[in-house]
Amino acid sequence: MSQPPRKILVTAALPYANGHIHIGHLVEYIQTDIWVRFQKLKGNRCVFLCADDTHGTAIMIRARQEGRSEEALIADMREAHIRDFDGFDIEFDNYGSTNSAANRALCGDVWSALRKSGLIVEQDVTQLFDVQEGTFLADRFVKGICPKCGAVDQYGDNCEKCGATYSPGDLKDPVSTLSGTKPELRSAKHLFVRIEDLHGFLEEWTQSGEHLQPEVANYLKGHFLGEPLRDWDVSRPAPYFGFEIPDSPGNFWYVWFDAPIGYMASLREWCERTGEQFDDWWPRSISPSAGEGSASVEIHHFIGKDITYFHTLFWPAMLNAARFQLPARVHIHGFLTVGGEKMSKSKGTFVRGRTYLDHLDPSFLRYYFASKLTAKLDDIDMNLDEFVSKINSDLVGKVVNLASRTAKFVQETGLSDSYPVDGGLFARAAAEGDAIAAAYDGCDYNAAMRSIMALADRANKFIDDLAPWTLRKDPNRAADVRNVCTIALNLFRQLAVYLAPVLPRLAKQAGELLNSPIQSWADAQQPIAGTAVSPFQHMLKRVEPEQVSKMIAASQEAPATAASATTVDGPAALAAEPLVAETISIDEFSKMDLRVARVVAAEDVKESNKLLRLTLSLGGDVNRNVFAGIKGVYQPETLVGRLVIVVANLAPRKMKFGMSEGMVLAAGPGGKDIYILSPDSGAVPGQRVH
């Protein structure tokens, strides 16, 4: 019954600072947050850590395109991430950044341990180099013709058409997607970790059955552990946004080296803030196979299946080599699909967290995901109709309804002075607490939600059978009414405790209603009596399907609008700006390079009262950073995805906020009357306007 409290360190994967949080990310953060809240409610000591993952080529390139520093970019994104997580009640004990002093120091520690173990080796790596941009090109930044089958537009590492794999040097007619220029082969020194030396350890750790789901263990065994492990390339030559390796000037730690160490850095920051000892929470392990004594801390990582091998091979290898305690468990979840399909920008199912919050209550998503999540790494599907009906019938119709149909009968009197005889209902539900707890602890939230809803059904039937609204008509039965409602409200409160990890707001509201705060999992074991009952207030609004469709519409990339109208147009516009009398030649016109472009990012320039910062794609990976004076007329979110016309050869202009590399065409006199030009549907980014 009462085990000693566990000491648990929990991490969720670090979101990359290159994009906003979307509902796919939220599967993980909600899953983890529920687990952490559950552990805390159980009385365990639990620390929940996360951070922004900030390094790497993608960040460097994007910052360059936006004409600002990497630091400015990641600072903005971090702020947005924190705001989004907060909106979903995801409560980290510390939210750090991999670009922090703490992380640099810890990377240094781990690095020198690897050096001392003799695991670091040097090898030359030949890669394509973009001379114009002055940077080596990762495979995804090179396109060319497949050397095997001749398919065009293939990435540097493999061909999507014929499936051939090759090295970027083999690619025919390679083109850098950054600059559009032809890259050249150059070789540079890279540093590798010889993890094959740890093969035996990894075999044992991954296959022990204790740390990983069985599918994952099989995957690793089949894919990696069956043959010698290849050396892991952990450095990148300059220029690279990251930490320079102290004993190898000009080389930087690869982003996947410093990202997981970011977990530790976040812990260090938390320790500094709270006075806790780092070594108590992430000890140096004496034994390389990490003893998990009862007194020691358990480390739990929650990740998506896309980053499995980083967390189950490289990371344990690094920890082992540096003699840090290994994770007790890596919990791996699947991807989110919407309506049975991959999230899609054009279908509007690629929903950002922020967009969701503009339309819907975060509790809904928390509950919905909880009802779908199991311990397996299957993908989970978000069916929007089901989403609406689950929220409305489970949460509103079953759970909250228990309170809303009885609370007002006892508002005057409060709960009965002692808990009445209820035929064992409360006790039976209390007895299920351990099973529900086990489901939470084992990440089988689906099972937990099923059990809880079954309890809600029983409670509703109880009220229905006893019909307090009928009893109420007989003045002699006032005590019975009070007793029935006392039971009903206690059953409601019990459910609120069981749901508290998922729905912290509901738990708080239940506490306020009954004037008895929910603070612990054990609160579900004892009924309360004699407390006052506050006036009932709505706890959750039911979902209207229109809210969901609006959210989807707001997430949809604007399709070309087909407007047709036969109207009579007035002369005012022409009068305001008369036609220009002077003519130009076709040659003069053709000096202007007008292009179709797609808005791939749009954001507010805070310091300016007119400007939005737009990132325009001209196709491929050719992007332009353009400032447009349309703030207040267009919401940045509504621009993303739509096609515009840009003057591509307008001389770049340095502005206070960065470089503006073009101009988006719009009609209208200005002020609020600004109308961006769109090409007809069918146009694609990069096409020239003639």
Next chain:
RNA sequence: GGCAGGGUAGCUCAGUGGUUAGAGCAGCGGCUUCAUAAGCCGCGUGUCGCGGGUUCGACCCCCGCCCCUGCUACCA
């Protein structure tokens, strides 16, 4: 190609070597009207992907096949 996971009622999913395979939602009929048009009762449906095999008996075990998804380290 290989590997992993999945294919169970209209939808989303549970499930176990053994009597007539389940839940929620949707649908249909009734009751109720306290409650956020909420609640309660009753009803239906399924070749449990296909074909073999093991077994007294398989949706669950084995083999083959089909379909879906994902992965396939020096990309993130």
